[in-house]
Amino acid sequence: MMKPTIEELEKELKNVEFVKINVDEDQTTAQKYNVMSIPTYVVEKDGKEIGRKIGYSSKADLLNLING
Secondary structure (H helix, E strand, C coil), X not given: CXXXXXXXXXXXXXXXXXXXXXXXXCHHHHHHCCCXXXXXXXXXECCEEEEEXXXXXXXXXXXXXXXX
């Protein structure tokens, strides 16, 4: 459901790296980021978490999360 929104953001925000994790296939990374619900969005800057959103999010919500 979120794939089209994420793809739009990837095209618009060239200076932002988007990493998608399949929690069924990469449980180690899911545990590292303490992902308990899907979808979970984690924003990092300089290797530190600066934001997190769980559940469906509008494009505007995700932009707000990314931009702090």
